[in-house]
Amino acid sequence: MRTGLTSLLLAALLGAGVTFGVSSWERDNSAARAEAIGNPDLGRTSDRVTHAVEGLADDGVYVAPDAYDLIDEAGEKLLIEAVAAAETDVRVVVWSRTRFAGTDSFELGEQLERAVATTLDQGLLLVWEGRTGTGSDTLIGEGYWINDTEFLGKPEITLPEMIAAADAEIEWRPRDPYGNGSDYYGGAWGGFAAGLLYGSGVLIVLALLWGLLRLAGVPRLPGSWGLSNTPGGTTKKGTRDGEA
Known part of the structure; x- marks a missing residue:
């Protein structure tokens, strides 16, 4: 035992x-x-991501040039108002999926999440990707939230709904000081x-x-590795069942 x-x-x-x-x-x-x-001199971040992070610095909303046909200036203003009114720190990126940004869309998404995480301790990143009904919602920090809204319709309508839902439903966990x-x-x-x-x-x-x-x-290793029938852990030479 x-x-x-x-x-x-x-x-x-x-x-x-x-x-x-x-x-x-x-x-x-x-x-x-x-x-x-965080160091653009290292050249490990796509220019597309760098421009997005720079655009988010002002009002928390960035619309890429290739997404101007998805949302007009009035719609972008609605997004800015929704972000400003939210209790949660929200960052919104609207762009189109592309294969011509130096890497694939999956890697671009990871780069964007890591870059935003360097400027935001706790919050929500929403990314609207074109007309394909795809996008992502990423919590920055320790929290829990299930987004029940799909990335469909008009971004100036759907994204504010997501932001409102996140404000009401996100459950943030206390940050562990020991990590x-x-x-x-x-x-x-x-x-x-x-x-x-x-x-x-x-x-x-x-x-x-x-x-x-x-x-x-x-062969067995030397020492008393096996079961024996004597207190010392070995069997006397010439004995059987522990008897002389």
Whole structure:
């Protein structure tokens, strides 16, 4: 029983250590990416994203030139008013999907999210992408919200509805001062549970490997590794069942 508990504890510690290392590596990479996004001299951000972030700085709304046919100046003004009236910090980008911006639309979306996250601690990013009924809603910070509104119709009508719904429905979680609430595993307890899982997997693999080695005829390691019938852990030469 004691041996089993010791193995479980070692598994937990081993898995937690692996999880902590992976999480630290991911946080360092995320910080490096954010720094790269904020430094235009590094050339890692598409000009399309750079222009969008610059346009958002004034009133929280950016309409790309290729989206002027989607929304006129009066519609853009409605978006600006909706953003200004919202309790949630909202950023709205209206542009068209394109393959001619140096990368694909998926990577552009990721670049935009990371760039906005460097200027906004907590808020909502809404991106309207052309007439295809596609778009994205991204929470910046620790929160929860399910957007039930589709990116259809006119952006000056649909996007204000999304903003109003977000104001009423977003549930923000208190920011963890230790940064435990934003990692891949869901915080310290999630990391501990992942550690148990990983550690148990490692022990299972080691046990299977040891069993295969025993079946292959590999001799036992020196010492009292097996069960014995004497208090000292070894069997006396020439004895059977612990009797002289």
